[in-house]
Amino acid sequence: MTVFPALPGAPVADRRPETATFHGVTLHDDYGWLRAENWQEAMREPDKLPEDIKEYLNAENAYYEKAMAGTEALQETLVAEMRGRIKEDDSSVPLKHGPFSYATRYTEGAEHPLYVRTPRDGGAEDVLLDVNAEAAPHDYFVLGAAAMSPDHKMLAWKADTNGSEFYAMRFRDLASGEDTDTVIADVGAVAWADPQTLFYVRVDENHRPNKVFRHALGSDPADDVLVYEEKDQRYYVGVSRMRSGAYVAIGTGMNDENEVWVIPTDAPQSDPQVIEPRSTGIEYDVDHQEDHFLILTNADDALDFKIVTAPVATPSRAHWVDLVPHQAGRMIVGLSVYKHWTIWMEREDALPRICYAPAGDIAAKQVIDFAEEAYSLGSDPSPEYETNAFRFTYSSPTTPAQTWDYDLATGERVLRKTKEIPSGHDPADYVTRRIMATSHDGAEVPVTVLYRRDTPLDGTAPCLLYGYGSYGASMPASFSTNRLSLVDRGFIYVIAHVRGGEEKGRAWYEDAKFGRKVNTFHDFVAVAEALIAEDFTGKGRIVIQGGSAGGLLVGAVLNMRPDLLAGAIADVPFVDVLNTILDETLPLTPGEWSQWGNPIESREAFDDIRGYSPYDNVTAQDYPAMLVTAGVSDPRVTYWEPAKWVAKLRVTKTDDNVLMLKTNMTSGHFGKSGRFAMLEDAARSYAFALKAVGAV
Numbered sequence: 001m002t003v004f005p006a007l008p009g010a011p012v013a014d015r016r017p018e019t020a021t022f023h024g025v026t027l028h029d030d031y032g033w034l035r036a037e038n039w040q041e042a043m044r045e046p047d048k049l050p051e052d053i054k055e056y057l058n059a060e061n062a063y064y065e066k067a068m069a070g071t072e073a074l075q076e077t078l079v080a081e082m083r084g085r086i087k088e089d090d091s092s093v094p095l096k097h098g099p100f101s102y103a104t105r106y107t108e109g110a111e112h113p114l115y116v117r118t119p120r121d122g123g124a125e126d127v128l129l130d131v132n133a134e135a136a137p138h139d140y141f142v143l144g145a146a147a148m149s150p151d152h153k154m155l156a157w158k159a160d161t162n163g164s165e166f167y168a169m170r171f172r173d174l175a176s177g178e179d180t181d182t183v184i185a186d187v188g189a190v191a192w193a194d195p196q197t198l199f200y201v202r203v204d205e206n207h208r209p210n211k212v213f214r215h216a217l218g219s220d221p222a223d224d225v226l227v228y229e230e231k232d233q234r235y236y237v238g239v240s241r242m243r244s245g246a247y248v249a250i251g252t253g254m255n256d257e258n259e260v261w262v263i264p265t266d267a268p269q270s271d272p273q274v275i276e277p278r279s280t281g282i283e284y285d286v287d288h289q290e291d292h293f294l295i296l297t298n299a300d301d302a303l304d305f306k307i308v309t310a311p312v313a314t315p316s317r318a319h320w321v322d323l324v325p326h327q328a329g330r331m332i333v334g335l336s337v338y339k340h341w342t343i344w345m346e347r348e349d350a351l352p353r354i355c356y357a358p359a360g361d362i363a364a365k366q367v368i369d370f371a372e373e374a375y376s377l378g379s380d381p382s383p384e385y386e387t388n389a390f391r392f393t394y395s396s397p398t399t400p401a402q403t404w405d406y407d408l409a410t411g412e413r414v415l416r417k418t419k420e421i422p423s424g425h426d427p428a429d430y431v432t433r434r435i436m437a438t439s440h441d442g443a444e445v446p447v448t449v450l451y452r453r454d455t456p457l458d459g460t461a462p463c464l465l466y467g468y469g470s471y472g473a474s475m476p477a478s479f480s481t482n483r484l485s486l487v488d489r490g491f492i493y494v495i496a497h498v499r500g501g502e503e504k505g506r507a508w509y510e511d512a513k514f515g516r517k518v519n520t521f522h523d524f525v526a527v528a529e530a531l532i533a534e535d536f537t538g539k540g541r542i543v544i545q546g547g548s549a550g551g552l553l554v555g556a557v558l559n560m561r562p563d564l565l566a567g568a569i570a571d572v573p574f575v576d577v578l579n580t581i582l583d584e585t586l587p588l589t590p591g592e593w594s595q596w597g598n599p600i601e602s603r604e605a606f607d608d609i610r611g612y613s614p615y616d617n618v619t620a621q622d623y624p625a626m627l628v629t630a631g632v633s634d635p636r637v638t639y640w641e642p643a644k645w646v647a648k649l650r651v652t653k654t655d656d657n658v659l660m661l662k663t664n665m666t667s668g669h670f671g672k673s674g675r676f677a678m679l680e681d682a683a684r685s686y687a688f689a690l691k692a693v694g695a696v
Contacts, residue, residue: 002655002656002657003566003625003657003691003692003693003694004567004625004657004658004688004691004692005656005657005658006067006656006657006658006659007063007066007067007658009063009066010063010650010659011056011059011060011063011650012647012650012651013031013034013056013643013647013650014033014052014056015030015031016030016031016032016033017029017030018030018032018033020582022582022599022600022606023603023606025606025610027578027579027616029579029644030647030648031640031643031644031647031648032579032644033052033053034053034056034640034643034644034647035638035640035644036049036050036053036640037050038050039638039640040205040206042632042633043164043166043207043632043633043634043635044162044164044166044633045162046162046632046633046665046666049632053640054665056643057630057632057639057643057661057663057665058665060643060646060660060661060662060663061661061662061663061665063660063661064660064661064662067658067660068660068684068687068688071687071688071691071696074683074687074690074696075680075683075684075687076683078485078679078682078683078686078687079676079679079680079683081423081484081485082481082482082485082679082682082683083676083679084422084423085421085422085423085425085481085482085484086422086481086675086676087419087420087421087422088106088107088108088109088110088422089106089107089108090105090106090420091103091104091105091106092104092105092403092417093391093403093405093416093417094118095380095382095383095391096120096382096384096389097148097152097382097383097384098120098152098384099119099120099152100117100118100119100120100152101117101118101119101120102115102116102117102148103116103117104116106675110132111132111135111674111675111676111677112131112132112134112135112141112143112674112675113131114127114129114130114131114132115127115128115129115131115146115155116128126174128146128155128172128174129143129146129155129157129172131143134159135674138161138162139666140160140161140162140163140666141159141160141161141674142159142160142163143157143158143159144157144158144159144160144167144187145157145158145167145169145187145189145190147190147191147192147198148192149192149195149198150192150194150195150245150265151195152174153173153174153175153195154171154172154173154174154195154217155171155172155174156169156170156171156172156190156192156198156200157169157170157171157172158170158187158190162633162666163631163633163634163664163666164633164635165207165635165636166185166186166203166207167186167187167188168183168184168185168186168187169183169184169185169187169190169200170182170183171217180218182218182221183221184200184215184221184224186202186203186204187200187201187202187203188200188201188202188203188209188237188238189201189209189237189238189239189240190239191239191240191241191248191249192241192248193214193241193248193263193265193268194265194266194268195217196216196217197214197215197216197217197268198214198215198217199212199213199214199215199227199239199248199250199263199268200212200213200215200239201213201237201238201239206585206586206587207587207635208233208236208587209236209237209238210229210230210233210235210236210237211226211228211229211230211237212226212227212228212229212237212239212250213225213226213227214227214268214269227250227263227272228250228252228261228272230252233584233590233591234254234590234591234593234594235252235253235254235258235259235591236252236253236254236591237250237251237252238250238251238252239251241265242286242287242288242337243287243288243336243337243338243381243383243384243385244287244288244289244290244337244339244385245265245385246264246265246266246288247262247263247264247265247288248262248263248265248268249261249262249286250262250263250272251285252278253278253283254590254591254594255471255472255591255592255594255595256281256283256594256595257278257279257280257281257282257283257594258278258282258283258284259274259275259276259277259278260274260275260276260284260285260286261273261274261275262275262286275293275295275310275315275316276315276316276317281298282297282298282299283297283298283305284296284297284298284299285297285335286315287335287336287337288312288337289337289338289339289342289359290339290359291311291312292309292310292311292312293309293310293311293312293315294307294308294309294323294335294337294342295307295308295309295310295315295320296332296334296335296344297320298506299317299320300326301326302326303326303328303505303506303507303510304326304327304328304329304330304331304332304505304506304507305326305331305332305333305506306322306323306324306325306326306332307322307323307324307332307335307342307344308320308321308322308323309321309323323342323362324344324362328505328507329348329349329504329505329507330346330347330348330505331346331347331348331502331505331506332344332345332346333345333346333347333352333474333502334379336379336381336390338359338381338382338385338386338387338388338390338408339359339385339386340358340359340386340388341356341357341358341359341388341390341408342356342357342358342359342362343355343356343379343381343390343408344356345377345379347474347502347503347505348504348505349446349503349504350374350434350446350448350474350477350497350503350504351374351375352375352376352377353367353368353369353370353377354367354368354369354377354379354392355367355368356368356390356408366411368392368406368413370394372396372398372399372432373432373433373434374396374397374432374433374434374448374477375394375395375396375399375477375478376394376395376396376476376477376478376479377392377393377394378392378393378394378476379391379392379393380392380393380403388407388408388409388410389405389406389407389408390405390406390407390408391403391404391405391406391416392404392406395419395478395479396432396477396478396479397430397432397448397450397477397478397479397480397483397493398427398430398431398432398450398479399427399479400418400419400420400421400425400427400479400481401418401419401478401479402415402417402418402419403415403416403417403418404416419479421481425481425484428453429452429453429454430450430451430452430453430487431449431450431451431452431453432448432449432450432477433448433449433450434446434447434448434449434477435447435449435530435534436530437496437523437526437527437529437530437531438526438530439499439519439522439523439526440522440525440526441519441522443499443511443519443523445496445497445498445499445523445526445527446497446503446504447494447495447496447497447527447530447531448477448494448495448497449492449493449494449531449536450483450487450492450493450494451487451491451492451493451536452487452488452490455487455490455492457535457536458535459532459535459536459537459538459541460538460541461490461491461492461536461537461538461541462490462491462492462537462541462542462543462566462689462693462695463491463492463493463494463531463536463537463541463542463543464486464491464492464493464494464542464543464544464545464689465494465496465524465527465528465531465542465543465544465545466493466494466495466496466544466545466546466550467495467496467498467520467524467527467544467546467550467553467554468498468500468501468546468547468548468549468550468553469496469498469499469500469501469512469520469523469524469549469550469553470500470501470512470520470549470550470552470553470595471500471509471549471595472500472501472502472506472509473500473501473502474497474501474502474503475495475497475501475503477495482679482682482686485683485686486686486689486690489690489695490695491689492531492536492537494527494531494536496523496524496527498512498519498520498523498524498527498553499511499512499516499519499520499523500512500513500517500519500520500549513595513596514595514596514597514605514608515597515604515605515608517596517608517612518556518611518612520553520556521553521556521557521560521612524544524553524557525557525560525561525564528542528544528557528561528564528565529564532564539563539564540563540564540565540566541566541693542564542565542566543565543566543567543568543569543688543689543692543693544557544558544565544567544568544569545568545569545570545571545685545689546569546570546571546573547570547571547572547573548571548572548573548574548636548637549574550571550573551570551571551572551573551574551575551637551642552573552574552575552577552614554568554569554570554573555570555573555575555614555615555645556612556614556617558614558623558624558626559614559617559618559619562621562622562623562624563622565624566624566625566692566693567624567625567626567627567688567689567692567693568623568624568625568626568627569626569627569685569688569689570626570627570628570629570642571629571685572629572630572631572634572636572637572642573614573628573637573641573642573645574637574641575613575614575615575641575642575645576613576614576615576640576641576644576645577596577609577612577613577614577615577616578599578606578609578610578613578615578616579615580592580638580641581593581596581597581598581599581609582599582600584600586638587635587636588635588636593605596608596609597609614645615641615644615645615648618645618648618649618652618653619652620652620653620654621653621654622653622654622655622657623649623653623655623657623659624655624657624692625657625658625659625688625691625692626649626657626658626659626660627660627662627684627685627688628642628645628646628659628660628661628662629642629661629662629663629664629681630642630643630661630662630663630664631663631664632663632664632665632666633666639663642661642663643661643663646659646661660688662684
């Protein structure tokens with residue numbers, strides 16, 4: 001029986017056949033016309049989308065509304081539940097920096113925060129930036145950088161007002177509370193050198209951050225000095241200020257290779273100096289500690305990374321000396337440097353821990369670890385260089401986020417805040433499990449499982465199975481208030497830590513690149529089968545979800561094993577992989593070749609990608625109920641990928657299950673902005689999941 005049937009009258013896109021030939025293979029595409037010729041213009045101004053494309057996307061949106069009719073009350077209930085778990089007048093734990101303590105604070109009913117500060121030792125609060133006031137004229141508003149000048153007198157802040165991720169930067173004089181007349185468009189990263197000098201990255205017309213400029217306060221941005229330009233289109237550029245305040249770093253690189261240049265902040269007009277010239281497959285991050293740099297790197301076959309030191313005067317690789325040696329299977333994922341302390345985060349068997357040692361004395365290493373089966377750690381180090389204070393956050397699927405202050409000198413741990421759930425939450429009502437699933441080649445895949453203690457584990461419970469599995473991004477076993485709305489309705493919520501992430505070290509990521517990408521999909525299928533075998537859920541009771549590259553995972557698994565599933569949620573999915581990676585004019589494509597291979601130059605890469613690309617492998621078979629989302633302003637996964645995929649699925653698949661495409665016509669990759677508005681996207685997904693398993 002079809003649980004969530006399709007309605008009559010679903011839109012059918014025109015077929016306008018196009019062909020292209022690569023390596024002697026002719027590709028046929030009936031829906032390539034959905035890629036607007038003026039897509040760059042439409043990304044900035046969605047109203048500029050051609051009328052025929054706009055009409056099709058609007059027709060799909062209208063169909064979505066009809067198909068989801070009857071869930072409106074449920075969605076409203078879900079939003080109310082999720083909002084009830086948000087402390088509306090919330091604030092962060094103040095962080096001391098120089099003469100002030102800085103924090104963010106929400107007022108009741110506000111979508112966006114206030115950026116505030118008080119004198120370090122107490123006193124009246126000063127509102128530096130009211131994001132609600134800035135967002136008020138816009139349907140979409142996301143604050144990017146909010147960078148404080150070293151003298152604490154000027155705030156450089158940037159915002160995106162349409163979801164395209166083209167940010168405009170302004171400068172706020174904190175004495176007057178007013179912005180200056182200076183506005184700089186299309187800004188990426190930002191870093192102050194001194195109170196009068198700021199470095200920033202500009203994004204080009206292809207949305208690639210490739211130029212670093214130096215700006216002097218009060219000057220015309222047209223006179224800003226080009227400090228660095230990246231010529232390799234695969235590389236993206238960023239800037240940052242090191243915690244010591246002695247250097248600004250220019251980082252340039254792609255996913256698996258990079259290069260760092262430094263400029264002393266006491267001589268910001270100096271030419272940047274390279275730490276170590278780029279080399280194939282070598283990654284490194286740099287921080288400063290007194291007379292040396294500390295460098296996190298994979299050099300010298302350190303697959304899971306190591307930490308080395310290098311003299312400031314001679315920082316090249318020839319002078320690198322191991323400080324924390326490489327250890328296979330123990331991934332060093334982050335480094336924080338204070339004047340007297342070296343702090344790093346490790347991950348092993350999908351569990352993180354924080355390590356620290358006095359500067360130069362690694363033998364005195366200490367470890368901060370935890371006892372739960374699955375949990376998440378985050379570090380929030382002090383912006384101050386000369387301090388013993390270190391801050392971190394902890395949560396698990398059952399434990400709301402906690403903010404801890406840790407004294408590195410004494411080992412004293414102080415709980416500063418536990419995320420408050422106004423509607424109530426008892427961790428004892430829930431169970432977190434860590435199980436392993438055996439993949440097709442014997443690999444053991446970690447799986448995080450969350451359920452209510454009273455949920456029957458007899459194979460009848462529905463399951464939402466989430467995965468990502470790309471770029472080395474590890475999925476944390478963290479707390480989410482939103483998930484409780486599904487779990488409280490009897491769902492098992494599962495995160496599959498599949499290959500492509502780094503949960504089990506760098507090899508876990510490397511084993512899902514190029515022709516090995518299919519391991520990601522096999523791992524996910526293995527997790528679904530393990531959940532069924534262990535009676536957490538049953539065949540046809542699973543709804544899978546993933547976004548962006550996680551949407552590729554969803555699309556590939558839909559083609560491979562649709563029989564396991566009740567439904568699928570593909571959020572802004574990267575599903576037209578072959579056509580996208582063949583198109584070097586798209587914003588991300590050149591940098592992606594290090595992940596998937598370059599199908600323009602390599603027949604092997606072409607065949608590999610063609611073998612799993614969801615759009616190219618849609619077949620005449622039964623698919624489960626599907627909800628697909630897109631955003632017209634999305635620069636990461638362009639709107640036409642999900643649109644083309646849905647168009648092809650609709651005329652190819654053989655089932656009677658619903659297939660819906662919901663396109664946000666005024667925003668991009670991350671959906672709605674605002675802490676409450678975002679709940680509507682979650683409620684939509686959960687209402688779909690509940691309906692797909694027949695729970696509503």
